[in-house]
Amino acid sequence: MTFNKMRHFNWELTENAELYGQFDMPILRPVREAAIGKLIPFNEASRCRNPQECWVHFYIDDYRFERVWNNYMKYLPMLRRFKGVITPDFSMYLDMPLPQQIENCWRNRCLAYWLQEQGINVLLSVGWSDAESLKWAFDGIPENSVLSVTTQGCLRDHLCMQAFLNGMHELVRRKHPLKIIVYGRFPEIWKKRFSVEIEIHPCYSEEKWCA
Numbered sequence: 001m002t003f004n005k006m007r008h009f010n011w012e013l014t015e016n017a018e019l020y021g022q023f024d025m026p027i028l029r030p031v032r033e034a035a036i037g038k039l040i041p042f043n044e045a046s047r048c049r050n051p052q053e054c055w056v057h058f059y060i061d062d063y064r065f066e067r068v069w070n071n072y073m074k075y076l077p078m079l080r081r082f083k084g085v086i087t088p089d090f091s092m093y094l095d096m097p098l099p100q101q102i103e104n105c106w107r108n109r110c111l112a113y114w115l116q117e118q119g120i121n122v123l124l125s126v127g128w129s130d131a132e133s134l135k136w137a138f139d140g141i142p143e144n145s146v147l148s149v150t151t152q153g154c155l156r157d158h159l160c161m162q163a164f165l166n167g168m169h170e171l172v173r174r175k176h177p178l179k180i181i182v183y184g185r186f187p188e189i190w191k192k193r194f195s196v197e198i199e200i201h202p203c204y205s206e207e208k209w210c211a
Helices: 042-047 066-070 072-080 098-117 131-135 158-175 188-193
Strands: 038-041 054-057 084-086 122-125 146-150 179-183 197-201
Touching: 038 042, 042 054, 042 072, 066 072, 066 098, 072 098, 098 122, 098 131, 131 158, 146 158, 158 179, 158 188
Parallel strands: 038 054, 054 084, 084 122, 122 146, 146 179, 179 197
Antiparallel strands: none
8 A cells, every 4th residue: 555645744735735934834815804703612513503603713722623633524524514613723832842833833724724725714813932933923824814813821921921912913013914803811901002903702611602
C-alpha cells in the first residue's frame, strides 16, 4: 500500500490554497457579515436541539476537538446543520514552545480554509501569544473582515492581559476589521481603546444555549 503523505498530514486541506508568509498560511476570504445569535461549543454540538439557530465555536480545550483535525470529513455533515461555525482555535499560549504555536496557528488556518471551501458559513477566529507571535499570527487573515477572538485565559494576570491587548491593537491596525466578535469577558472600558465595533458574547459557563 502506498503511503499517502497528503492525507496523513492533512496537506490536502489546502491543496488549492494561495499561501502567504514565512510559514505558508493559507489565505482566507473575508467575511463581510456574521449575525451571531446562540453559541454552542463543539463538544456539545451533537446534542443541540436547534442547530439552525446556533453557531458552533471551538473556544474549548484543544483535546475536545483534536478529533476534527484527525477526521475532519466525519464532522462535516454535523457542522453543515448549524447556522454557522466560528473557525477552530488551537491554542497559542505564552509559555508554549514556538514551533507548537506555529503549528497550531497553521492548523487553525487550514481548517478555516477548508470550511470556507465546503461552503460553510464561517466567522474567522484569530489568536496570538506574545509580541514575537505577531510577526506571523495574522498571516492569511483578510483585511476588512468580521473577525472573532476570545479572552478566555487572557485576563488571569497582567502579563496575559497585556499580551492580549497588544495583539488586539495590532489586529485592528493591520487588518482593519469591520467588527470584532469577542467570546468571553471584555471590560466595557476597553471598547474605547479600539476604533472598531466590539460585540461581546459571554462564555459557555455564563450562558444557556438552545434551551
